[in-house]
Amino acid sequence: MVNQLSWKVGGQQGEGIESTGEVFSTALNRLGYYLYGYRHFSSRIKGGHTNNKIRVSTKEVRSISDDLDILVAFDQETIDVNFHEIRKGGIVLADAKFKPVIEEEKGVTLYSVPFTEIAAELGTSLMKNMVAIGATAAVLHLEPDLFHEVVQETYGRKGAKMVEKNMQAIKKGAEYLTEELQYKRTDLYLDEADGKKRMFMIGNDAIALGALAGGVRFMAAYPITPASEIMEYLIDKLPKFGGTVIQTEDEIAACTMAIGANYAGTRSFTASAGPGLSLMMEAIGLSGMTETPLVVIDTQRGGPSTGLPTKQEQSDLMAMIYGTHGEIPKIVIAPSTVQEAFYDTIEAFNLAEEYQCPVILLSDLQLSLGKQTVEPLDYSKIHIRRGKLIDNELPEIENKGYFKRYEVTKSGVSPRPLPGMKNGIHHVTGVEHDETGKPSEKSSNRKDQMDKRLRKIKSVPLQMPVYKNIVHEHPDILFIGFNSTRGTIDEVISRLENEGIKVNHAQIRLIHPFPIDEIMPIVEKAKKVLVVENNATGQLANILKMNVGYRGKISSILKYDGNPFLPNEIHMQAKELL
Numbered sequence: 382m383v384n385q386l387s388w389k390v391g392g393q394q395g396e397g398i399e400s401t402g403e404v405f406s407t408a409l410n411r412l413g414y415y416l417y418g419y420r421h422f423s424s425r426i427k428g429g430h431t432n433n434k435i436r437v438s439t440k441e442v443r444s445i446s447d448d449l450d451i452l453v454a455f456d457q458e459t460i461d462v463n464f465h466e467i468r469k470g471g472i473v474l475a476d477a478k479f480k481p482v483i484e485e486e487k488g489v490t491l492y493s494v495p496f497t498e499i500a501a502e503l504g505t506s507l508m509k510n511m512v513a514i515g516a517t518a519a520v521l522h523l524e525p526d527l528f529h530e531v532v533q534e535t536y537g538r539k540g541a542k543m544v545e546k547n548m549q550a551i552k553k554g555a556e557y558l559t560e561e562l563q564y565k566r567t568d569l570y571l572d573e574a575d576g577k578k579r580m581f582m583i584g585n586d587a588i589a590l591g592a593l594a595g596g597v598r599f600m601a602a603y604p605i606t607p608a609s610e611i612m613e614y615l616i617d618k619l620p621k622f623g624g625t626v627i628q629t630e631d632e633i634a635a636c637t638m639a640i641g642a643n644y645a646g647t648r649s650f651t652a653s654a655g656p657g658l659s660l661m662m663e664a665i666g667l668s669g670m671t672e673t674p675l676v677v678i679d680t681q682r683g684g685p686s687t688g689l690p691t692k693q694e695q696s697d698l699m700a701m702i703y704g705t706h707g708e709i710p711k712i713v714i715a716p717s718t719v720q721e722a723f724y725d726t727i728e729a730f731n732l733a734e735e736y737q738c739p740v741i742l743l744s745d746l747q748l749s750l751g752k753q754t755v756e757p758l759d760y761s762k763i764h765i766r767r768g769k770l771i772d773n774e775l776p777e778i779e780n781k782g783y784f785k786r787y788e789v790t791k792s793g794v795s796p797r798p799l800p801g802m803k804n805g806i807h808h809v810t811g812v813e814h815d816e817t818g819k820p821s822e823k824s825s826n827r828k829d830q831m832d833k834r835l836r837k838i839k840s841v842p843l844q845m846p847v848y849k850n851i852v853h854e855h856p857d858i859l860f861i862g863f864n865s866t867r868g869t870i871d872e873v874i875s876r877l878e879n880e881g882i883k884v885n886h887a888q889i890r891l892i893h894p895f896p897i898d899e900i901m902p903i904v905e906k907a908k909k910v911l912v913v914e915n916n917a918t919g920q921l922a923n924i925l926k927m928n929v930g931y932r933g934k935i936s937s938i939l940k941y942d943g944n945p946f947l948p949n950e951i952h953m954q955a956k957e958l959l
Contacts, residue, residue, distance in 0.1 A: 382570045382571070382572050383568075383569060383570065383571060383572065384438060384439045384440065384571075384572045385436065385437060385438035385439065385440070385442065385446075386436075386437055386450040386451070386521075386569060386571065387434065387435070387436050387437075387446040387448060387449050387450050387451075388405070388434070388435050388436075388437065388449075388450065388451045388453070388517065389432055389433065389434040389435070389449055389451070389452050389453065389463060389466070390402055390405075390432065390433050390452075390453040390455075390510075390513065391430065391431065391432030391433075391452070391453070391454055391455065391456075391458075391459030391462070391463055392430075392431065392432075392454070392455030392456050392459055393427075393428055393429065393430065393431070393455070393456060393458075394422060394423050394425065394426075394427055394428055394429050394430075394431040395426070395427035395428065396455055396509075396510070397507065397509075397510040398431050398432065398433055398455070398510070399420065399422075399431075399433060400510060400535065401433070401453070401510035401511075401513060401514060402418060402420070402433030402435055403531075403535070404510075404511070404514055404528060404531050404532060404535060405435065405514050405517065405528075406418055406435045406437075406581070406752065407531045407581060408527055408528045408530070408531045409437055409574075410579065410581040410754055411530070411531070411578070412527065412574045412576065413574030413575045413576040413577050413578075413579075414437050414438065414439065414571070414574040414754075415437075415438045415439070415440060415441050415442050415579075415753075415754040416435060416436065416437055416438075416442070416581065416752070416753060416754050417435070417436045417438075417442045417443060417444065417445065417751065417752075417753045417754070417868070418433060418434065418435040418436070418751060418752040418753065419433075419434050419445050419747060419750075419751045419945060420432070420433045420434075420750060420751075421433075421434070421944075422691050423691060424606070424689070424690040424691045430458050430459065430462055432459065432462075432463060434446075434449070437571065439571075439572050439573075439574055439575070441754070442753075442868070442872075443718065443753065443867065443868020443869075443871065443872075444868040444869040444871075444872050444945075444946075444947075444948060445869075445945055445947060446947075446948075447466075447947050447948055447949040448466055448467065448468040448471075449463065449466040449467045449468065449471060450467075450468065450471050450472065450569065451471065451472050451473075451474065451517060451520060451569070452464070452466075452467055452471070452472070452473045452474070453474045453475075453513045453516075453517060454473060454474070454475040454476065454481060455475075455476050455496070455509070455510075455513075456476070456479055457479050457481060457482065459475075460473060460475065460481060460482070460483060464483065464484065464487075464489075467487070467489050469487065469488040469489070470488055470489070470490075471489050471490075472489070472490050472491075472492065472520060472567065472569075473489060473490070473491045473492065474492050474494055474513060474516050474517065474520070474558070475491060475492070475493055475494065476493075476494065476495070476496040476497055476509065476513075477493040477494060477495040477496070477497075477498065478495070478496070478497045478498065480493075481493055492516070492558060492561055494512070494513075494516050494554065494557060494558060494561075495557070496509035496510075496512045496513050496516075496554070497509045499512045499550065499553045499554065499557065500512050500550055503546055503549055503550055503553065504546055505546075508546065508547055508550040509550075511532075511547045511548075511550035511551050511554070512550045512551070512553060512554035512557075513554060514528060514551050514554065515550065515551035515552060515553060515554025515555035515556075515557075515558070516554040516555065516557065516558040517554075518551065518554075518555045519554070519555045519556075519557075519558035519559045519562060520558065520562070520567050520569055521567075521569050521570075521571060522567075522569070522570055523571075525548070525551045525552045525555045528548070528551055529548055532544055532547050532548055532551070535547075578757075579754050579755060579756055579757065580754070580755040580756075580757065580758070581752065581753070581754055581755070582719060582752065582753070582755055583610065583719070583749065583750050583751060583752045583753075584716075584719050584722045584744055584748040584749040584750070584751065584865075585607070585608070585610035585611045585614070585680070585744075585749045585750065586610065586614055587719045587720070587722040587723040587726070587755070588611055588652070588678060588722050588723070588726045588742070588744065588749075589610070589611045589614035589615050589618070590614070590723055590758075591722065591723040591724065591725070591726030591727050592611075592615065592650060592676075592726055592727075592730070593615065593618055593619065593622065594723075594727055594760070594763055595648065595726060595727035595729075595730040595731070595763070595765065596648045596730065596765050597615075597619070597624065597648045597649065597650060597730065598619070598622065598623060598624035598625075598647050598648060598649070599619075599624055599625060599626075599627075599638075599639070599642045599647050599648075599649040600612060600615050600619065600624075600625075600626045600627070600639075600649065600650055600651065600652070601626075601627045601629050601634070601635040601636075601638035601639050601642070601649070601651050602626070602627075602628065602629065602635050602651050602652050602653065603628065603629050603630070603631055603632050603634075603635050603653065603657060604628065605632075605653050605654045605656065605657050605690075606654065606682065606690045606691055607654060607680045607682055607690075607691070607746045607749045607750050608652045608653050608654050608657075608678060608680040608749070610749070610750070611652040611678060611680075612626060612628070612652065631660065632651070632653050632656075632657035632658075632660040632661050633660050633661065633663075633664060635651040635653070635657075635661070636651050636660075636661040636664035636665065636675075636677065637664050637667070638651075639651045639675060639676075639677075640664060640667060640668050640671075640673050640675055643673050643674045643675055643733075644671075644673050644800065644809070645799065645800055646770070646799040646800075648674075648730055648734075649676075650675070650676035650677065650678065650730070651676075651677055651678070652677070652678035652679075652680065653677070653678070653679065653680075654679065654680050654681065654682050654690075655679070655681060655682060655684045655685070655688070655696075655697050655700070656684070656686065656687065656688075658677070658679050658697065658700065658701070658704070659700075659704075661677065662704045662705050662706075663705075663706075665677065665704075665705050665709075665711075665739045665741075666705040666706060666707060666709060666811075667811050668709075668738065668739040669705065669707075669709025669710060669711065669738055669739055669834070670707075670709060670811050670812075670813075670834075671809050671810070671811065672737040672738065672786075672787065672795065672797075672834065673737065674730075674733035674734045674737055674738070674740075675733060675738075675739040675740070676726075676729045676730055676733050676739075676740050676741075676742065677739060677740070677741050677742070678726075678741075678742050678744065679697055679701060679741055679742070679743050679744065680744045680745065680746065680749040681694055681695050681696065681697045681743065681744065681745040681746065681864075682694055682745075682746050683696075683941075683943050684696055684697070689943045691746070692746065692943030692944070693745060693746045693747045693865075693915055693943060693944060693945045694745070694746070694915050694916060694941060694943065695745050695863070695864055695866075695914050695915040695916050695920075695921075696915070696916040696917070696918075696920065696941070697743065698743070698863075698892065698914075698916070698920040698921060698924065699920050699923075699924075701713050701741045701743060701892070701893075702892065702893045702924075708831070708835065709738070709739070709834065710736065710738040710793075710834050710835055710837045710838045711738060711739050711740075711741065711838075711893060712729075712732050712733075712736065712738065712739070712740040712741070712838060712841055712891075712893060712894070713740075713741045713743060713891075713892040713893040714728070714729055714732075714740065714741070714742050714743065714843065714890060714891060714892070715742075715743040715744075715863045715864050715889065715890055715891075715892050716742070716744070716748070716864070716890060717748075717848060717862075717863065717864055717865065717866075717867035717888045717890060718748075718867060718868070719748070719753055719755050720755055720756065720758065721848075721890065722744065722748065723758055724762060724844075725742060725843075725890065726742060727763055728843060728844065729742045730765075731764070731765065731766040731767075732841060732843070734766065734767045734768045734770060735766055735767075735768035735769075735794070736768070736794060736837045736838055736841070737768065737769075737794060737795070737797060737837070738834075738837060738838065743863070743864060743892065744864060745864045745865050745915065747864075747865035747945045748864050748865040751865065768794065768797070769794055769795065769796050769797050770797050770799070771796055771797060771798045771799070771802065771805070774803065774804075775798060775802055775803060775804040775805050776804065777804050778804055782817070783806055783807050783808065783817035783818070783819070784798060784804065784805045784806055784807045784817065785807075785816040785817055786798065786805075786807035786808075786809075786816070786817065786818050787807075787814060787815070787816050787817070787818060787830065787833070788816050789816060789829050789830070789833050790833070792836075792837065793832075793833045793834065793835070793836040793837035794837055795816075795833075808820075813826070813827055813830060814830070815830075838894050839894070840894075841891065841894055843890065843891045845890060846889070846890055846891035846896035846899055847887050847888065847889055847890060847891070847896055847899040847900060848867065848886075848887065848888040848890060849885075849886070849887050849899075849903065850871070850874070850885065850886040850887075851885045851886075851887075851903060852883075852884075852885060853883040853884070853885055854906060855883075855906050855907070855908070856883040856884055856885040856906070856907050856908065857882050857883045857884065857907075857908050857909065857959065858877065858882060858883070858884045858885070858907065858908070858909050858910075858911055858955060858959070859884075859885045859886070859887065859903060859904065859906075859907035859909070859910045859911070860873075860874070860884065860885070860886045860887070860911050860912075860913060860955075861886075861887050861888070861889065861900075861910060861911070861912045861913070861921070861925065862888050862889075862912065862913040862914060862921070863888060863889045863890075863892065863914065863921055865945065866888075866913045866914065866915070866946060867888045869913075869945070869946045869947070869948050869951060870886055870888070870913055870951065871886065872948045873948050873951045873952045873955065874886055876948070876952050877952065877955065877956075882956075882959070885903060885907065887899075887900065887903055889921070892921075892924070895924065895928040897928050897929060900925070900928070900929055901929050904925075904929050904931055904934075904935075905931070907934065908934070909934055909936065909958065909959060910925075910931065910934050910935045910936070911936055911937075911938055911954075911955055911958060912925060912935060912936070912937050912938070913937075913938045913946065913951060914937070914938075914939060915939075915940050915941060915945070915946070916939065916941055917939060917941040919937035919939060922935055922936075922937045936958050938950075938951055938954045938955065938958070
């Protein structure tokens with residue numbers, strides 16, 4: 382019996398690789414297993430190698446596994462590209478159609494299964510992925526019928542006959558491999574799961590759901606990997622709540638539309654990736670200068686320029702903090718789990734309205750597109766805060782003057798009327814202005830308005846600016862990361878602790894303004910600080926050094942080849958840096 386295993390399916394893009402992983406993992410999730418899935422795919426519609434690696438466990442998992450127990454291959458390239466991951470004693474289930482070959486000396490068993498042939502006999506070779514699921518079920522001693530509910534939901538819209546055909550394909554695959562295995566049963570019996578119902582979702586779904594729960598009623602966006610699922614989710618859901626989504630002609634239009642809708646009083650946002658954020662920078666500056674709330678989601682990917690559109694990277698950090706010209710108040714949040722992505726998205730809209738400034742919520746491709754088991758969300762935690770938005774009648778202004786929309790206040794936050802309110806008329810402009818919004822180049826006014834805007838975010842009360850796992854008073858290592866690296870770091874910690882190394886962990890969720898008071902004490906007490914991030918220049922490490930110092934004890938563990946960290950990579954580098 383095993384309490385976890387790793388399974389991967391691979392082939393050419395367009396062969397149903399994603400649906401194979403989806404049906405397999407969703408069925409196991411409903412049995413109560415915890416899952417973590419990550420897709421490797423090419424930046425094209427069809428063709429090019431793609432794979433979906435799924436980790437199944439009786440305990441919570443938030444990272445990709447180092448090795449692989451089962452590889453399902455629809456072509457030889459899948460074996461060639463992924464074979465190095467398979468552990469000794471692992472299994473390859475390959476389509477007999479391409480006459481698969483493996484390195485026999487590694488102690489891996491190959492089962493050549495006629496996926497395509499069995500599927501064709503049932504009516505179409507497209508169902509070879511269902512045959513592969515059936516073969517997997519036989520290896521894991523699972524009953525084919527457990528996939529029926531998911532197959533019904535996936536293919537039911539095509540009619541009962543299509544559901545029946547797909548189930549036949551699963552059963553035929555299971556029957557074929559059961560016959561093959563009758564004299565050599567595998568030891569891959571999964572421990573029984575707890576049977577609890579949990580959500581199974583990608584980070585982008587959590588962000589979109591958070592936006593909906595946080596009161597958003599308008600989204601403007603242009604499709605881009607890996608952010609498009611946010612828009613696609615809300616295209617379906619938002620109209621049911623009286624909202625709408627507009628696909629704009631470009632990211633510039635998307636950002637300015639979101640600003641306009643927020644100015645009118647509707648919670649609105651946009652979502653994109655690095656190239657789109659580059660185009661939005663001037664508009665983000667407009668949000669800062671006009672003190673109009675704005676939430677922007679940045680799902681980081683490989684850059685610069687078009688870069689690696691479908692690969693993991695965390696290289697937008699400096700751009701999100703310092704990208705706009707001039708100086709404006711800005712808040713940058715970086716959730717590290719799918720659950721946090723939901724709650725932090727809601728908080729992003731609260732902060733944008735409370736501080737009347739742009740809020741950027743950073744995700745990365747691994748967090749946005751990695752699909753994982755999620756504990757039920759607590760909707761009682763949802764609170765909508767709209768700051769100094771005026772929702773009552775304004776008093777008449779003496780001499781019928783203009784309303785002081787940009788009034789210099791101690792907090793830096795000014796009262797915010799909605800357009801059309803009686804006695805609330807004021808100017809709105811992107812040039813420097815006085816308290817009523819009228820353009821002004823007076824040096825004293827410039828200083829007053831700059832100081833007012835910048836003091837707004839001196840202390841941003843994010844509920845949990847830093848996730849901290851502090852066990853030791855004086856640890857040998859303090860790991861620091863952001864976004865999706867949290868799960869992998871957590872796994873590494875248990876390995877190092879078993880080797881007698883004392884380890885603490887901090888995952889920074891509020892990147893700007895930087896939570897110095899939270900980070901400084903734990904950095905001071907650590908012998909070595911290791912910053913884990915998916916970029917080439919150590920951006921988070923540099924931000925850490927800028928804010929807390931201690932350059933001598935801070936080192937970087939970096940990966941920027943387009944792939945997420947594996948636990949073993951961090952483990953080995955940490956030991957080398959001690």
